Amino acid sequence: MSDEVKLSRRHLLRGRFKAVxxxxxxxxxxPWPAFVADCSRCGDCLTACPEQIIIKGDGGFPELDFTRGECSFCGDCVSACSEQLFRPTDQSPWDYIAQIADSCLANQQVYCQRCQDSCEARAIRFIPMLGRVPTPSVDAALCTGCGTCVADCPVGSIKVASPAAKEHE
Ligand code: SF4
Ligand code: SF4
Ligand code: SF4
Structure with a gap:
């Protein structure tokens, strides 16, 4: 039996084809296909996260909800997992960065700089513009994708995701 067929049977048996x-x-x-193939959905990572930002998502698989708080990169979720689902923690945790939507208050000429104040990495800067309130912009080289700014935005205009996700929207 080929590796592909084995993987397909394994997915079918565990009913995980539909995990978005x-x-x-x-x-x-x-990467997600490898993660769902072996995650037992035990919930140990949820319990381990001191920030309580891990939730049970589609199919019961763990995912992050930055509206609950930020990732401190403590690595406790990785240590708590008994499966082989993670890369070494001396590598970069991800390529996620903050992305600001058009619904940002600055685009309605409302003064707000909450996201800049919440960012310890100083990755959000406000560009002064003649005749309008300053607009935020994210420095991808500085942003760690920690998600602190997500919950701090009063209108929910920030998400943290892979830059590739933005390109495919
Ligand atoms: S690394 Fe982030 S998601 Fe994992 S336990 Fe720590 S704070 Fe939670
Ligand atoms: S995700 Fe973290 S590092 Fe990036 S802009 Fe938001 S607060 Fe700053
Ligand atoms: S906190 Fe939200 S609304 Fe305020 S400037 Fe930042 S992205 Fe815009």
Missing amino acids: TPAAQLPWSL
């Missing part, structure tokens, strides 16, 4: 790729996976986690 979440907007935000756990830090250091393997």
Whole structure:
């Protein structure tokens, strides 16, 4: 039996074909198909996360909800997992960065700089513009994807995701 057929049978048996790729996976986690193939949905990572940002998503698989808080990159979710679902934690946890939607208050000429204040990495800067309120912009080189700014935005205009996700919207 080919590896592909074995994997397909394994997925069928575990009923995990329909698990939709979440907007935000756990830090250091393997690509989604490999992750769902072996995640037992035990919930140990949920319990381990001191920030309580891990939730049970589609199919009961863990994913992150940055509206609950930020990732401190403590690695406790990785340590708590008894499966082989994560890359080494001395590598970068992900390529996620903050992305600001057009619904940002600055686009309605409302003064707000909450996201800048919440970002410890100083990745959000406001560009002064003649005749209008300053607009936020994310420095991809500085943003760690921690998600702190997500919950702090009063109108929910920020999401943290892979830059590739933005290109495919
Ligand atoms: S690294 Fe720490 S804060 Fe981030 S999701 Fe894992 S347990 Fe939670
Ligand atoms: S995700 Fe974290 S590092 Fe990136 S802009 Fe938001 S607060 Fe700053
Ligand atoms: S906190 Fe939200 S609304 Fe305020 S400037 Fe930042 S993205 Fe715009």
